[in-house]
Amino acid sequence: MSVVAKREVSFSVNGRPESVQVYPMARLLDVLRENLKLTGVKEGCGEGECGACSILLDGKLVTSCLVPVLQAQGSEIVTIEGLADSGQLHALQEAFLLYGGSQCGICTPGMIVAAFYLLKQVPHPSEAEIREGLAGNLCRCTGYQKIFESVVRASNHEEVTSDE
């Protein structure tokens, strides 16, 4: 039986360089949560279905439960913890807070990261584009209506700040 040794893997997370001693096939999800204490990244299913563990890996939206940490070597990672700018909520976070996009909150970090990715691709998405863009992130609380509304509001930042 061969013994797999831990090795050093380096990447940047939310703009900070990080280096961890890990088994190369460890799930990136576990490394983020356990080694780096980024517990905003959630596990809902462990098989890439629910999207609760969504992060950006070199600008691409991925489910971190399906990524072996070795694959992240040298990459740039963004998690929910990296969206707020020194305490100032991102427009999406503000909108989810004000318009009911978050209920129990367990899908919220992954959902907001997925929405963040969507708005980078399509700054003013149609409803169909939002539905399609978020179809990889499951929410059992909201029925998605308030999530769509939050994304629309965030895509027009001025509205977020002017209402209520």
Added chain:
Amino acid sequence: MEQHVVGTSVPRKEGRDKVTGQARYVDDLTFPEMLHGVTVRSPIARGIIRNISFADGIPWEEFTIVTAEDIPGRNAVTLLLDDQPYLADGKVNHPEEPILLLAHPDKHLAEKARLHVRVECDPLPAVFTIEESLRRSAIVWGEDNVFKSYAVEKGDVDGAWTAEDTIIEGEYTTGAQEQLYIEPQGMIAVANPEDGVTVWGSLQCPFYVHKALLSLFPLPKEKIRVIQLETGGGFGGKEEYPSMLAGHAALLAWKSGKPVKIIYDRAEDMAATTKRHPSRTRHRTAVSKQGKLLAMDIDFVIDGGAYATLSPVVLSRGTMHAAGPYECPNVRIRARAVATNAPPHGAFRGFGAPQSIFALERHLDKVAQAVGLAPEELRLRNFLHQGGTTATRQAIREPLQLDRIMERAFEISGYYEKRKQFAEHNQNRPRKKGIGFSSFMHGAGFTGSGEQYLQSVVGVEAMADGRARILASSTEMGQGTNTILSQIAADTLGIPYDQVEVGRPDTGEVPNSGPTVASRTCMIVGKLVESAAVGIRQTLAGSGMLTEPYTFEQFRDACAAYTSRFGPLRSFSQYQTPPGIHWDDEKYQGDAYAAYAWAVYVAEVTVDTVTYQVQVDDFVAVQEVGRVIHPVLAAGQIEGGVAQAIGYALYENVVWQGGRMANHQMTNYIMPTAADVPPIRVHFEETPYAYGPSGAKGIGELPMDGPAPAILSAVENATGVSFCHIPLMPEAIFESLAKASVWEAEGTPA
């Protein structure tokens, strides 16, 4: 000072932590020297355990191993009948029954070790369906496989069947449904004889867990402490099962002397924890030529799984809703909860009502057709009104205008126009459109005398700096408990919303405000918050330190003065039955619920007769829930419930194999995604309820009841075929439409 935060959509109390990823759920916590626990479960559905062995290749000496023999107190999960053991003791009754627990510092090794424990059993005959259980092909529980039965009698059903009336019969069935909260169940325990037992977890009912642990350990009640952490969805799934899980974590902690965390992965959570009860309902109805309901004979059966758990009360709510919001002089409801060798079925939003309401609403469409009336016309001729009586002879005292709710729902959805339009559209088109509706009610609070037994208590504390803290065991799991209770307290005290906070539900710190279930938090607990807050105001006024009207600054000064002179200022309030509410447990008659929410839901669908798939295109939900405390949260409750019920109606199919859920993954148990749900248009008719806080009633479960029958009614409108089972899978539509087209080709069968 007048504040009006009730009725506005203030930001969710814990919302900022949730949108930034800072909210802490059970799996986000780690304790020093913590072990990870896993559960070894039964290999078969029913049998006698012959041998347990530990295979080579695992350092077993490093493990903490717990079996039934290690249990210091009673080996029964305390609930209603105490028939379910924490760990099987010689015998197993379902294929996910816990037998043995393991704990180790390395969670990957713990999981590997679980697969190296071999349990050998001698099988016993088992039953897996309602029919097998009723037939008693094997007796698997008690003397007759029946956990509980109820009989409701109104008028004289047997005397009501006459030759002139039309008699319509039907049978309707519903499948199991998984709650599928996105955060799987989890618990952390610290336990030893000196300090007692403390658990932190994802749970709905801290005092249920407390009561269960109290009989598991030989400890006084103050040495058991249950703390709810941020909870990632519950929907009833975290009402009873957390007692089992807390017991398991605590048993491992007790034996090892170390903190123990157990987090289920998705597969274990779906397979082993409770699901919605499958059901079978038979209706026999007499209706006059004018479309008046004359007699309803209803036989309602639910599958409770291997142990009683909450089945008696799920059955009760299902029974109370079985005859719906209709006036009928003669009603008989016979209800039974039966045992099978599946994991126990349990609480799930709606709690028996979605099952019995599905059957009734499908059946009434059939009744309407039999007497040549449109489905809405039959409802209009039989709706309950103020002064009418329900099946349990509850007199409706409040103004009730279901016809107006229906009118509103039809107006918003364009129901009448679409009925006409679709009839034309569907001619010779493979994608057929349909529109259908359901009308229904949902009782708020515990059924019958439940609230009187609970005697819930809530506290409000006014602190020296003028802030108020709510003390209650009612849990936030996404539905908005923290926010709405704070709104009610803020308005009652006349202070700003952001000056109110909610204490963490911790049995060591808060009074028992009852479980967070049964659409009771807003109406019952909210009312207690209101009266406790009134108590604070009265105390301050009585002490002469505060004169009305006052500003927040004056309130704050009064709190400072009061607390420095007399100490902490706390006010507690206990549940009192509203006047005129009576329930007779013996006769099973009376006021089943203090108040009901009333609703009419309309669904629009497309049925593809090539792929046999159903898509819900539009959904309108109109309801009367009393006064709405928080419009965004309230609409969120309805939208989320409707989406969950669309899954119940069309997608969520639990596949059973020998009592075990075969498709226990998110890849093959399909819940609605953002691409599957239609626009859900929510409208509230607000009629303030005199005994609710600011006039509010309950809301949480209501949206689970109506969508499935409305969708199947729309499918019938589209295809001309009446389906009587949910989930309605494409296979069933294929079979039925393929048969119909063969008949068309070969002539209708005799």
